[in-house]
Amino acid sequence: MITAIKPATxxxxxxxxxxxxxxxxxxxxxxxxxxxxxxxxxxxxxxAENYMGAGGPPHRALExxxxxxxxxxxxxxxxxxxxQPLDKTHLARFRSLVARYQxxxxxxxxxxxxxxxxxxxxxxxLPYTEATLACVCNHIDQVQEAIRRPLLLENxxxxxxxxxxxxxxxxxxxxxxxxxGCGLLLDINNVFVSATNHGFPALDYLADFPLAHVGEIxxxxxAEQTDDDGNLLLIDSHxxxxxxxxxxxxxxxxxxxxPVPTLIEWDSxxxxxxxxxxxxxxxxxxxxxxxxxxATEDRxxx
Amino acid sequence: xxxxxxxxxxxxxxxxxxxxxxxxxxxxxxxxGKPAGRRYDVYRNNVTVSLIETLAAIYPAVQRITGPxxxxxxxxxxxxxxxxxxxxxxxxxxxxxxxxxxxxxAQDMPWxxxxxxxxxxxxxxxxxxxxxxxAPMRLFAIAPERLGDLVLAPHPxxxxxxxxxxxxxxxxxxxxxxxxxxxxxxxxxxxLITRAEFDVVVRHLPxxxxxxxxxxxxxxPLGAAAMAAFDASPEFDIAANIAGLIEAxxxxxxxxxxx
Numbered sequence: 362m363i364t365a366i367k368p369a370t371x372x373x374x375x376x377x378x379x380x381x382x383x384x385x386x387x388x389x390x391x392x393x394x395x396x397x398x399x400x401x402x403x404x405x406x407x408x409a410e411n412y413m414g415a416g417g418p419p420h421r422a423l424e425x426x427x428x429x430x431x432x433x434x435x436x437x438x439x440x441x442x443x444x445q446p447l448d449k450t451h452l453a454r455f456r457s458l459v460a461r462y463q464x465x466x467x468x469x470x471x472x473x474x475x476x477x478x479x480x481x482x483x484x485x486x487l488p489y490t491e492a493t494l495a496c497v498c499n500h501i502d503q504v505q506e507a508i509r510r511p512l513l514l515e516n517x518x519x520x521x522x523x524x525x526x527x528x529x530x531x532x533x534x535x536x537x538x539x540x541x542g543c544g545l546l547l548d549i550n551n552v553f554v555s556a557t558n559h560g561f562p563a564l565d566y567l568a569d570f571p572l573a574h575v576g577e578i579x580x581x582x583x584a585e586q587t588d589d590d591g592n593l594l595l596i597d598s599h600x601x602x603x604x605x606x607x608x609x610x611x612x613x614x615x616x617x618x619x620p621v622p623t624l625i626e627w628d629s630x631x632x633x634x635x636x637x638x639x640x641x642x643x644x645x646x647x648x649x650x651x652x653x654x655x656a657t658e659d660r661x662x663x
Numbered sequence: 664x665x666x667x668x669x670x671x672x673x674x675x676x677x678x679x680x681x682x683x684x685x686x687x688x689x690x691x692x693x694x695x696g697k698p699a700g701r702r703y704d705v706y707r708n709n710v711t712v713s714l715i716e717t718l719a720a721i722y723p724a725v726q727r728i729t730g731p732x733x734x735x736x737x738x739x740x741x742x743x744x745x746x747x748x749x750x751x752x753x754x755x756x757x758x759x760x761x762x763x764x765x766x767x768x769a770q771d772m773p774w775x776x777x778x779x780x781x782x783x784x785x786x787x788x789x790x791x792x793x794x795x796x797x798a799p800m801r802l803f804a805i806a807p808e809r810l811g812d813l814v815l816a817p818h819p820x821x822x823x824x825x826x827x828x829x830x831x832x833x834x835x836x837x838x839x840x841x842x843x844x845x846x847x848x849x850x851x852x853x854x855l856i857t858r859a860e861f862d863v864v865v866r867h868l869p870x871x872x873x874x875x876x877x878x879x880x881x882x883x884p885l886g887a888a889a890m891a892a893f894d895a896s897p898e899f900d901i902a903a904n905i906a907g908l909i910e911a912x913x914x915x916x917x918x919x920x921x922x
Contacts, residue, residue, distance in 0.1 A: 368793075413751050414790030415819065418861045438750030444670035451750055476677035480747040482717070483709040485676065488690075492669030520702040521691045523672060558702075560694055588693055589700040596705060 368420065368461055371427045378576075379404060379431045379465045381620020381652060383644035385637050386627050389422050394634035396425070403641055404465060406433035406624050412462075413454045423462065431465035433577065433624065434458060438480065441500045441514070442487040443473030456507040466577050466622060468513035468546045469504065471497070471534070488523030489533040494540075501541040513544045513576045518551035518583075518597035520558055530555075531569035538574050545571065548579035549610050550603065550626075554595040558588075563610055572618045580611055580644060581626040599628040602640060612647055619655065620648040679703070680710045681743045714742040717752045718759060722782045724837035725763070725775060737766055753790055757783060774828030774848050781834045781854050781865060784822035788858045791820035796859045796912035802905070805919065811886030815879050815914040820858035823868070823877050827851045831867045859912025866911055871899030876908055 384404035395401075405426050412419050426432070436455055439447065459467055472484035487493050504512050516534060528536075537543060547570065556563035582601030586594045603611075603625065611623070625640040672690060679685035687703040718738040719726050726734040741762045747755040760783060763769050764776035796818060805813060824830065831852040836843045853873035855866045868876065871892035878888035885905075892899040908914065 410751055411753075414753060416791060416793035417789050417820075417858065419790070420793075421861055440750075444673050448750070473673060475750065476673045478748050479677070479681075480750045481677070481680055481710045482713045482747065482752065483680075483706060485673075485706060486691075488672050490669060493672075496670060520705045521693055521699040523691055524696070525672070525690065586701075586705070588702055590694070590697065592694060594702065594705070 368416075370460065371424055371462055373463055374429070375431050375465070377465055379622055381615075381648040382431075382622055383641040383648060384431075384433060384622060384624045385641045386624070387423075387426055388627075388631050388637075389419070390631065391634040391637070392422050392425065398634075398638075400429035401638075403645070404431040404433055404622060404624075406435050406466070406626070409434050409436040409455055409458055410438050412458060427462055432462055433466035433468065433622070434462065434464040436467075436469040437484070438474050438482075439469045439500075439504065440473045440475040441469055441504070442471055442485075442493070442497055443475060444493075444496055445476070447500050447503055448475065452504065452507050455504070459508045459510070466513060467508060467510065468515055468577060470515045470517065471537075472517050484517060486517060486519045486521065486523070489526040489528045489530060491527070494528075494533060494536050498537055498540045501537065501543050505541065505543065511542060511544050511576075513546040515546040515548050515579065516551055516570075518548070518554040518558075518595075520594065520596075522559065529569070531566060531571075535571050538571055543574075544576040545574045546577045546579060547572070547575045547614070548581070548626075549614060550579065550581040550583055550607050551597060553604070553607050553610060554583050554597050557593055557595045560592075563606075564613070567610065567614060572614070575618055575621055578611065578614065578621055578623040579626050580607055580623060580640075599626050600630040601627075603643075608643070608647075611644070615647055615651045616654075620651050623648060680707055681746055683707070711739065711742055714746065714755070715739055717747075718742070718756050721753075721756050721786055722759065722779055724782055724834050725779050727837045728772070728775065728778065728833070729769070733768070737763070737769065740766070753786055759783070774826065774830050774833055777824065777826035777828055777830035778834045778837070780824045780826075781830055781856065782838075784824050784854070784856045785863050785865065788820035788822055788856045788863045791818075791858060794818050794820075794915045797909055797914040797916055799906070799909050801917060802909065805917070809919050811884060811889075812919055813885040814882060814918050815885070816916045816918070817880040818857065818859070818912055818915050820856070820863070821876075821880065821913045822854075822856040823873050823880070824854040824856065825851075825873050826853065830854065831865060834865065855908070855911060855913065857911045857913050864911065866907075869898075869900065869904065869907070871896035872904050872907070875899065875901075875904050876913065879908070879914075 387405035387407050470484050474481050552563050580603045581599045584596040584598040588594045623644045675688045691699045693699050693702045715738040760776045760779035763779050769775050829848050829850045829852050831854045853868040855868050874895040875888050875892035878891045889901050
C-alpha cells in the first residue's frame, strides 16, 4: 500500500475576471526572486504540459505561486488543429490540472503538434477550409466540455501558407468563435510575425479580428531571418524583449478593446526576474493609461 | 463527419519534418505561391533543435562528458529515428540510453549509457508522485520473529540502476560544474535514486544492496530479499542496508507478510 499525498485544490484568493493586469511566464528559476519580492499584482502563466507529472518540485512551485497570484494555464500540445482525434489521456490530464489549480485563464493554440504517434514539439500550421474548421470546432467542443469553461484559443504565427486554404485566418477564427463560443487569446507578436512573413498589414488583420472575444493578450520577442528570396522572415522565438512595433500595436488594440489580461511571454534565453518584471510593468502602464482614459471619458459623459 | 481527403494536410506536412532527405511538401507555399523552401525549414529546425535541447536538458552529465557537438550529433540521430510518442517532454528519451549503448562513436565510453540511465531515473524520480516515507520507528515495532516476512512498499520515486562501471561516480562528477578528477571507470557501481520529499538524491549502493533493494521493491519479503542479496554478495550487511534504504526514503510503508 502506498500512502500517497492527495493533491488538494488550491483556493481562489481573487475575483474573476482578473481584468486589465499584466503577467509574465512563470519560470521555476525565478521562484526565489519572486518570493523575496512578495506577492505582486500580476498573474503568472505556465505551460500546462510542464505540470502534468504526478508530483515533485514542479507542483510544489506551482502551488506556491498560485497561493498568492492568479494563474493562466496555457496548453501547448493538445493538437487542436490536427486532423486526428484528440488524445483522451492528454485531455484528462488537462482537465485535472484545471480542476486542481483553478486558473483564471485557460488557453490553447490554433495549431497541431502530433501526427499518428509522433509528437513534434512545435506549433504546426493548418489550411483554412470548411473541413478543417469543422474538425477544429469539434476538438474545441471536446476541450470545453472536459474543462467545463470556455477556452481561449490563440492565433498562430506562421511561416508559410497552404495552397488549399479557402478563407482568411481571421474568417476562420471568427467561424470558430461563432460555432464553439470559445474566447480568444490574441498574440500580437504572432500577428506581427505573420504579417511580416506573408506581406500583409498587421493593422488590417487586427481590424478583421473579433476583438470583443479577446480574453487575453500575449506579447513576446521575435528573431529575424530571411527566406529564399531575401525577404525578411520573422521567427516567433520568445527569446527577447517585445519589439517596438509590437508595443505600438498593443497600444492601439488596448485603446480599441479596453484593458485585458496581458502576458509577457519569454521562454528561452530567459533573463533575470527584474528584467521580465520590468517588461510586465511596461505593459501594465499601457493598460492603466487606457483605464484612466476610460474613467475620464465616463466622467465627461456623466 | 470527416472527409479524409480534405484532412490529409498533416500526413503530407509531417514526414519531412524529421527527414531531411524528403522534399519540402508542395501543398504549402511562401509569398505569391513560391515554393516554401526555407520557410518549411523553419519548422524542421524548430522540431529538431527543440527535441535535441530536450535531450540535452534531461542528460546534462552525458553532454558534459561528450561535449556539446558530439552530444548534438548523437541526439540528432536519436530524435530523427525515435521522436517523442508523448506530448510530455519530461517522458522523452527513455530509449536514449540504449541508443547510446549502440552508438558507434560512443563505443570507447562503455559507461556512458549507464550514466544516461541514472540521469533518466533522476528525472523519473523528480516527477514521481508525492508520498510519505516510512519512519524508521515503524521497523522497531515489529517483533523480531516476524521480520523475515515483512513486505515493504517502494516510494513512487525509488529507482535502481546497476552498472559494471563506475557510473555513479561519473554521474555525480559530471552533474556538477567543478573540474572532474581522473576516475577509474572499471569499478562496478549500483545506484539508488530516491526523492524522500523534494530533492532527488543518488546514492552508491554497497555490495549486494542492489539485489536486496530490487527484491524488496518487487514485493519479496525481507527474509527472501536478504537471502538473494547474500547469494549475490557474501559481504552483504543486512542491518546497514535496511537502515540505509529507510533513511534514504526508499519505502513508504510496511506490512507483515501473510505467512
